[in-house]
Amino acid sequence: MAGRWLRHGSWQQVILLSGRCGLWLPGAGKGESSRHCSGSASLQKTEADPGVTEEEIVVPRKKTWDKLAVLQTLASTINRDPTAAHYMFQDDPYLIPRNYFEARLFSLSKESGKNAAKYIVNEFPRFFERDIAEPHIPCLMPENLAPQIEEVSEAALKERIQLRRVKASVDMFDQLLQAGTPLSLETSNRLLDLLCFYGDREPTREDQSEHKEELEVSEAEAPDQRKRKGRSRKTSDFIGPKWRENNNAERIFNLMPERNAHSYCTMIRGMVKHGACVRAHDTYTDLLNDRHTADVYTFNALILAVPEVKENYIERWELVEDLLKHMVQQKVQPNVLTFNAVLKTLRKCGGMGKSISLKILREMKALKIEPSLATFELLLAIFSKFGSMEIIYEVMDEIEGKTFVARDPDDGNFFVSAMRVCLNLKDVELAYRLHKVLETGDNWKLIGDAQQQSLYCAKFFTLLCMMEQLDVVLKWYKELVPSLFYPNAQVMWDLLQALDTANHLEMVPQIWKEIKPLGLTNRPELLEEVLALMAREIHPQETQMSFANCAADIKSIFETRERNQVPLVWTASALGNIAILFSRVGRIREAWNMLELFKKNNRVPSDKVMNEVLTCTKQSNAPDQAVELVKLAAAFTLPTTAKLARRVIEEFELSEEQKKALKDADPQSSDSSDSDSD
């Protein structure tokens, strides 16, 4: 009876009757209307006053939520799991990538699987047309990629433009022109848009191979590229296809009976995108002659094109100023991309960039345009090129605590450049502040692509290794690896140096366990560094045991090479260090094997190696092995052969023939004068 809170009407009765119940329900004593409490302050106040009659109930306005609001709220409650790999990978030890190469390989294979499925769906659409989804999901239906309308008409042209078929639409346009049908200005403009965007080439589709196109393009561009001086351009896919003289876009542009501002603007933007900057400026002059006004994107493109047009720094800046004055005359409002374009050009204007860029920033503030991350990145670039990197402190003060959205395609470069500046300044506090900015809100989305993210993390970690204590370094290591980046050989080297500085060399085998799955074992310098650090000093016995196991591991790596890989070459230091490590724990058999390997690989052991092995032989009390050792030293014609021989005679109990063998082996023992020279 006490537990039955069934009906709302029986609230009061139940509370009165069953006083024994232990539950205290909030607001239960206030009566029935507390169930309807909507939480608004006014209503609660009316309830709190006893004896107040029913006042006007203020119903709060209904709040409309975004469709994704619930998901976004749930997502904000979860932090990143530092022990997990990226969520696109399956959570299984066999399928989790262990280094950067594998991560890229797996994500690309998954993507190519998706492309294969899309290909099948688009090739055989009849199997996928049964629409059972309610409401209809257009992105899960097969795409219709072939143009439907066959006859020569403007609608057919529009369809081909819609499907992004460059060649087909140009052909259709020519056919229409021959047939004499007039085309509307809008359609012609759309055709120009298509041609200028793709630079008169077909857009690369997934089912076409991109190789063929790149080969053609690179041949055509080789002579042009030699004309450009100073800039180290990579292959064609870096700058995009080039604008050929009198290509289809220009031809159609000239054939158009009437052109409006949009046509000129598209042409200019297309030319700048594909590298024909001088022609772009000429077209702009034509536009001015025709008394049209350009739009803000055209001006952005023109400003970006200025460094190609003029060579002298001062002329460049004057041209930019000219363009900005035209903008004012034509009453075109600049946006953040305009200012970023100006800064990009200023980057190539030499020393005068510094003062002018600050003026640009003040203009932006005056026009109430929020600077984007690309603006800051360009500022950093301009200032750090000319020596004064301290501007980063002011930049950090600006951006701390703010969340950014992507407004410029170059926003992704900011974090990497900023971390590079931090590394150059060797300022850890600044790096922490930068990392905090990265973690505010949604800023992590602006980290750039996977390569930039791993560069950022690598620089951050290198800075930490240089400047921070070891436990902080290890904490950050656990935080960043493997969820955010996979360390490369340089990072591991820095980590080993940090261990060395902190005098915690006993952790080297643990770091070795991290190095192995990362696939860094084909870097001989890393392996040698590990061995050298272990072999340098004598450590307590259990550390030595772990060192010896680690050394055995490294030895097996040197020996077993998989096919397709160049076998690692043994170096004297590597062999020597391994021999030392084995002999320090008393593994005499293996130490002896190492000495034999010296001979096989034509390397000469150092004195330290021989002494250590001798000490080990002494422990295992094998005098004939000691004699063998001296003979070996003599074979290598080591200068310490005499010393070794003496040591053997002193420390071991030798039989007569062994002593004789020693004397024979050592060529210098007969010369008493030279026996002390080393």
Next chain:
Amino acid sequence: PLPGAVWFGLAPPSPLCGRSLAHSKMAAPLWGRGLTAAPWTRGAFSWFLPCRRAIQTTAVCHKNRAARVRVGKGDKPVTYEQAHPPHYIAHRKGWLSLHTSNLDGEGGAAECTVEDVFIRKFIYGTFHGCLANEIVLKRRANVLVVCAVFLQRLPPYKFYFLVGYTETLLSFLYKCPVRLEVQTLPERVIYKYL
């Protein structure tokens, strides 16, 4: 109890009505035709009569063969899933296909089942030779989660290719998000040998 008796002339009534019908191969009551001078006593079964033709007139009750692996010589490896017959579902086994269509008032059970069969065959063929066990299909809200345990017969990048392919193709086919959750094993886990 004489079910649907057909009298052929002098055929006697079934002498077996009293016996249990458990081992029915031997015990199916037969209505014979062409019996001559058979005794009409109950309990007699005329074995010795030649040229008998018989029709099955009662319900056939064969042995259950569903989802059971018959006991052999002891060399047949069998997983936990295969070793337990279906009457152990909800006692020692779970379900392989989880959806709410079988609840009261919910529809779509048949479509779900047909989809499940297709998906099982699809994955069996796509990841040929790599399946360690039956697939578990879970339907949650709009999403279809396919949980599969594979053997490590392919290098991981091939697995990812097939996973991306399967997810996309099944999404397009069933117009709902399909997610594949994969676990891998080095070898099949053998429960016992039958």
